[in-house]
Amino acid sequence: MSRWTTQELLTRLAASFGAENVEEVPTADGAIQVTLPESGDLGVTIALTDREIFVSTPLVEAAQVSDAAGFNEACLRLNPVNPLSNLGLTTINERDVYIVFGEMAPDSTAEQIELEIRTLADNAIDAVEALKSFLVTA
Amino acid sequence: MSLLQKILTLFRGTAHEAGQAVVDANALKILDQEIRDAGNELIRSKEELTKVMAQRQLQANRSKDRFAKKAEYETYIAGALRKGDEALAREVAERLATVETDLKNDEQAIASYDASITQLKTAITATERKLARVKQQVDTVKATEAVQRAQTAVAARHSGATGKVTTALDSLERIQTRQAERGARLQAAAQLEAESGDGDLNAKLANAGLLPESTSVDNILERFREKPVQQLSHEPLSLPAVEVKDAEHVERKN
Numbered sequence: 001m002s003r004w005t006t007q008e009l010l011t012r013l014a015a016s017f018g019a020e021n022v023e024e025v026p027t028a029d030g031a032i033q034v035t036l037p038e039s040g041d042l043g044v045t046i047a048l049t050d051r052e053i054f055v056s057t058p059l060v061e062a063a064q065v066s067d068a069a070g071f072n073e074a075c076l077r078l079n080p081v082n083p084l085s086n087l088g089l090t091t092i093n094e095r096d097v098y099i100v101f102g103e104m105a106p107d108s109t110a111e112q113i114e115l116e117i118r119t120l121a122d123n124a125i126d127a128v129e130a131l132k133s134f135l136v137t138a
Numbered sequence: 139m140s141l142l143q144k145i146l147t148l149f150r151g152t153a154h155e156a157g158q159a160v161v162d163a164n165a166l167k168i169l170d171q172e173i174r175d176a177g178n179e180l181i182r183s184k185e186e187l188t189k190v191m192a193q194r195q196l197q198a199n200r201s202k203d204r205f206a207k208k209a210e211y212e213t214y215i216a217g218a219l220r221k222g223d224e225a226l227a228r229e230v231a232e233r234l235a236t237v238e239t240d241l242k243n244d245e246q247a248i249a250s251y252d253a254s255i256t257q258l259k260t261a262i263t264a265t266e267r268k269l270a271r272v273k274q275q276v277d278t279v280k281a282t283e284a285v286q287r288a289q290t291a292v293a294a295r296h297s298g299a300t301g302k303v304t305t306a307l308d309s310l311e312r313i314q315t316r317q318a319e320r321g322a323r324l325q326a327a328a329q330l331e332a333e334s335g336d337g338d339l340n341a342k343l344a345n346a347g348l349l350p351e352s353t354s355v356d357n358i359l360e361r362f363r364e365k366p367v368q369q370l371s372h373e374p375l376s377l378p379a380v381e382v383k384d385a386e387h388v389e390r391k392n
Contacts, residue, residue: 029280031288040309040316043292047284051274054281058289058305091161092286093293094300101285103278124306125313135307 003107006030006048012110013046017117039121046117053104055116057124059087062096064136071098071134078127084119087127100124141272144168162283169276176269183265187258194251201244208237 006024010032014022021035025045032046044057065071075087075098085102092099100123102116128135139147148164211234218227293303332338343349347357 025288025291027287027291029284031284040312042309045285045288047281049277049281051277054285056285058303060305060307092289092303097303125310128306128310
């Protein structure tokens, strides 16, 4: 079982990331959005369930990828060496979006969750920089 | 079809027309069905295990009775032989033969029950593990769904429904823009400092060769007028630090 409720985690994250950068996203299941000014205002989303804590940030829209095969292969190769996070493909706002995400045990400590959020943001910025040659805007 | 195969089929079939929510709903439906199936399988296997264990127990009890019978017959045979009643001994021995055959059959039956029990227990452990995995998977799907909903809400807030999603690419561009701005600001500040502070005066003094560390054509010529050329070219005395830094092969002497 999770040691956290969304509210508890919200309070804890507000203390470490600054209240102005942490907010609850009003959806059915309750999720937390952390904005990281030092990572170019990247938004990291956190959701809690009984068996895991899911942390995710959008990497790039699939529509912005010019060489999908090359991009996908590069993602698969980056994935095993990416610390504390994975690359994936999902749908946000009815658009295909690549994400960088991490799944944590529900009994993770606040420090572990904070580290995960910062690492995820750093990884996302690093990854998009590394993958830029596969993007339309490159 | 395996569980993951079913979910992949869902993604292939419906992701683009129907949207993620439908896929997630269907994935959850498949997972729920999987949980129900595994649960039923577990109940069936446990019932079967109970039945087989009971049968084994009955068989073992029967076998125990036969062992008692065997001991009894053996006593009778020994007694009959002691009394010299060969015919009676033979009659009892015939019964004993049947009992011994039954005992051998019992042994086989019990071994076969034991094998079934082991098999069922293994199957139950596997099903329990599968059930735990599927339940974990349901949670993962629910968590990804919750995150997607939140990300969609955030994206819609910024750019409207089905609008662009703000990604790490935007953040990278923002970081690079900020870095460029910071660089430009620092440069501007340095320029301002040079124009308004001592920087400007110092530059003028340096150009005039009046600062002690400054190098100017006049300064150089002055040095040549004071000292012989050869000594100067091979043993540069008290060269300004700026020049030494760029020419490390020059030996500095004090």
